[in-house]
Amino acid sequence: MKEKKKSAVSWILTWAGQKRIAYVWSVLLAIENVIFKILPYFIIADVVKLFLNGEKEFEIYFAKAVLIALSFIIAELLHSLSTALSHKATFAVLANIRKSCCDKLARVPLGYVKDTPSGTFKNIMVERIDSIETTLAHIVPEFTSNLLAPIVILIYFFLTDWRLALWSLVPVIVGFLSYFGMMLDYKPSFERTVQTTKDLNDAAVEYIDGIEVIKAFGKTESSYAKFTKAAMAYADSFISWMKRCSIFHGLMMVVTPYTLLTVLPFGAHYVANGTLAISDFVICIILSLGIVGPLITVGSYTDDLGKIGVIVGEVAGILEQPELERPEKSKCVPKDNSVTLDDVRFGYHDKEILHGVTMELKAGTVNAIVGPSGSGKSTIAKLIASLWDVDSGSIKIGGVDVKELAFADFNRKIAYVAQDNYLFNETVRENIRQGNTDATDEQIIEVTKKSGCYEFIMQLENGFDTVVGGAGGHLSGGERQRISIARAMLKDAPIVILDEATAYTDPENEAILQNSIAKLVAGKTLIVIAHRLSTVKDSDQIFVVNDGNVTAHDTHEELLVSCPLYKEMWNAHISVKDTVKEGE
Structure with a gap:
C-alpha cells in the first residue's frame, strides 16, 4: 500500500521539535492580549450607559479612562512577549529546516543533486524557506488571537441586539464573497509564480556561471534572450494574477x-x-467597529497560508528523496582495505551504464582503471566512493558490503579526489584542513610539501592565508587540483581514489605529483582513473573498461600482449607524447 504523505502541518510540527512549547506560550499570550484588547469595549459600553443615565462624576469617568489605557498597555506588552517568543522559535525552526535539507543532500545519491539546477536548491533553501517566517512567527499567535476577538465581540453584539448584529455581518459577507472570488484559480496561479521564479533563478545562475563561454563564443544576445524570456514570464505570472484579482480585492477592501x-x-x-434603547444603539455602533479590523488582519495572512503548502511541499520534495542505504551503526568491521565489485550494474535515467562489472582490488595495491571516454570508468570510481548506490550486485570494503557500513565509518576509509574537486571560499590552509579538522598548521605544511604544492602556495599573495575565491576561482585548474590532493592526503584514509586527479597538471608537475602520490599512498589501496596511460603503467593491476564492461585486467606488459584495446590506447598515447616532444 502506498505510504501516505505527511501534511504541511505534520512537517511543521516535526521541524518545530522542542520549540513547540514556545509556540504554545505564544498563542496563550496572544489570547490574553485579545482579552485585554476586548476589555475596553465593555468599559466603553459601561461609560455610555453611565453618561446616558446622567452620571456627572468626573472621577468615575477618569477611572474608566485609566482602565482603558491600562488594558491597551497590557495588551501591547502581551503582544510583544507573544511575538518575541514566536520569532525566537521560528528562526530556530528555519535553521532546523535548512540543516535538515543540508543533511539530506549529503545522504542522497549524487545523481539527484546533479540533475537539479543549483539555482533551484538555492531558491528553496534560502528564499523559499525564509518566506515562511511570516507564517510561523506571526500567523501562529496572531491568526489565533485575531479570530478569537471578533467571535467574542459578536457574542456580546448578539446579546445586546441580535438584529443589528446580523445587519453588521452583511458587509462582512460581501467581503468574504469577494475574497472567494480572489481565490478562484489560486492554486494554479500560485504554482505558476513558483515555477516562473524557479525558471528565473535557474536562468540567472546559468547565465552567470556560463558568462565566460558566452563572451568567448559571442552568444551574449541569445543567452541574454533566454534570461529575459524567463524574467518576462516571471513578471507576467504575477501581473496577470493581480489583474484577475483586482476587482474582487477592491470590492472587499x-x-x-x-x-x-x-x-x-x-x-x-x-x-x-x-x-432599541439609545444606549444599546451606541454600544452596537462601537461593537460593529471592532468586528472587521481583526478579520482584515486574518485576511492579510491568507496568502501566506495559501503558499505555505507549496513551500513545505518543495522542502519535502528534498527531504523525501530516497537515500543511500546505510545503517546508523556499522553491522560489521572490514577485515582489511581491499575493494571488491561483484556483478555491479548501474544506470542513469533508466539507461544502464555498467553491465555486470566485477573487480577485485587487493589491500595495499595500486589499481588503475582505464578506457575510452564515456566507457564508465569514472562511474565505477563514484560508486566505490558511495556517491551512488548500485542498482544490483555489491561493492565490498574488506569483505563487508558498503551498505552495511555507517556513513561515518565508510568516510574514514575513503579519500576521493575528482577531476573537478571543489574548493570553498576560504583560505588555502582551511581548504586543506577539511581533510582532517584536527590537523595542526605544521601537518598541513608537511603534506603540501609532500604533495608538491608548497612552492606555489608560498608564491601566492598571502601564502597559506590566501583566500581562494568561490569554487577556487582565484587559482588555476592545476593549483586547485594539487590542493585537493593535499586535502585528501591529509585525511590519511587507507583507500584513496584519484578520479583523473592529474588531468589539469602539466607534464613537469605531473611527474612531481606522481612521485609524491607514490610516497603518500604507500601501504594504502590506491584506485586511479587515468587518461594518461604513462602515469599508471607501473600499477599492480590495470582494468580496461569499455562500454560499461571490464574487458581485461592485468599488468601493463601483459595487457599490451593480451588486450588489443589497451594496446591501441597505449600506442595512441605514446604517439601524442612523441608529437608534443617534436613540437617542443
Whole structure:
C-alpha cells in the first residue's frame, strides 16, 4: 500500500521539535492580549450607559479612562512577549529546516543533486524557506488571537441586539464573497509564480556561471534572450494574477470595513420605533467597529497560508528523496582495505551504464582503471566512493558490503579526489584542513610539501592565508587540483581514489605529483582513473573498461600482449607524447 504523505502541518510540527512549547506560550499570550484588547469595549459600553443615565462624576469617568489605557498597555506588552517568543522559535525552526535539507543532500545519491539546477536548491533553501517566517512567527499567535476577538465581540453584539448584529455581518459577507472570488484559480496561479521564479533563478545562475563561454563564443544576445524570456514570464505570472484579482480585492477592501453602512440606518429605525434603547444603539455602533479590523488582519495572512503548502511541499520534495542505504551503526568491521565489485550494474535515467562489472582490488595495491571516454570508468570510481548506490550486485570494503557500513565509518576509509574537486571560499590552509579538522598548521605544511604544492602556495599573495575565491576561482585548474590532493592526503584514509586527479597538471608537475602520490599512498589501496596511460603503467593491476564492461585486467606488459584495446590506447598515447616532444 502506498505510504501516505505527511501534511504541511505534520512537517511543521516535526521541524518545530522542542520549540513547540514556545509556540504554545505564544498563542496563550496572544489570547490574553485579545482579552485585554476586548476589555475596553465593555468599559466603553459601561461609560455610555453611565453618561446616558446622567452620571456627572468626573472621577468615575477618569477611572474608566485609566482602565482603558491600562488594558491597551497590557495588551501591547502581551503582544510583544507573544511575538518575541514566536520569532525566537521560528528562526530556530528555519535553521532546523535548512540543516535538515543540508543533511539530506549529503545522504542522497549524487545523481539527484546533479540533475537539479543549483539555482533551484538555492531558491528553496534560502528564499523559499525564509518566506515562511511570516507564517510561523506571526500567523501562529496572531491568526489565533485575531479570530478569537471578533467571535467574542459578536457574542456580546448578539446579546445586546441580535438584529443589528446580523445587519453588521452583511458587509462582512460581501467581503468574504469577494475574497472567494480572489481565490478562484489560486492554486494554479500560485504554482505558476513558483515555477516562473524557479525558471528565473535557474536562468540567472546559468547565465552567470556560463558568462565566460558566452563572451568567448559571442552568444551574449541569445543567452541574454533566454534570461529575459524567463524574467518576462516571471513578471507576467504575477501581473496577470493581480489583474484577475483586482476587482474582487477592491470590492472587499471598500465594502468590508464599513459595517456602519447597515448598522446606522437600521439601528436608527429600531430606535425610532422604540424597539432599541439609545444606549444599546451606541454600544452596537462601537461593537460593529471592532468586528472587521481583526478579520482584515486574518485576511492579510491568507496568502501566506495559501503558499505555505507549496513551500513545505518543495522542502519535502528534498527531504523525501530516497537515500543511500546505510545503517546508523556499522553491522560489521572490514577485515582489511581491499575493494571488491561483484556483478555491479548501474544506470542513469533508466539507461544502464555498467553491465555486470566485477573487480577485485587487493589491500595495499595500486589499481588503475582505464578506457575510452564515456566507457564508465569514472562511474565505477563514484560508486566505490558511495556517491551512488548500485542498482544490483555489491561493492565490498574488506569483505563487508558498503551498505552495511555507517556513513561515518565508510568516510574514514575513503579519500576521493575528482577531476573537478571543489574548493570553498576560504583560505588555502582551511581548504586543506577539511581533510582532517584536527590537523595542526605544521601537518598541513608537511603534506603540501609532500604533495608538491608548497612552492606555489608560498608564491601566492598571502601564502597559506590566501583566500581562494568561490569554487577556487582565484587559482588555476592545476593549483586547485594539487590542493585537493593535499586535502585528501591529509585525511590519511587507507583507500584513496584519484578520479583523473592529474588531468589539469602539466607534464613537469605531473611527474612531481606522481612521485609524491607514490610516497603518500604507500601501504594504502590506491584506485586511479587515468587518461594518461604513462602515469599508471607501473600499477599492480590495470582494468580496461569499455562500454560499461571490464574487458581485461592485468599488468601493463601483459595487457599490451593480451588486450588489443589497451594496446591501441597505449600506442595512441605514446604517439601524442612523441608529437608534443617534436613540437617542443
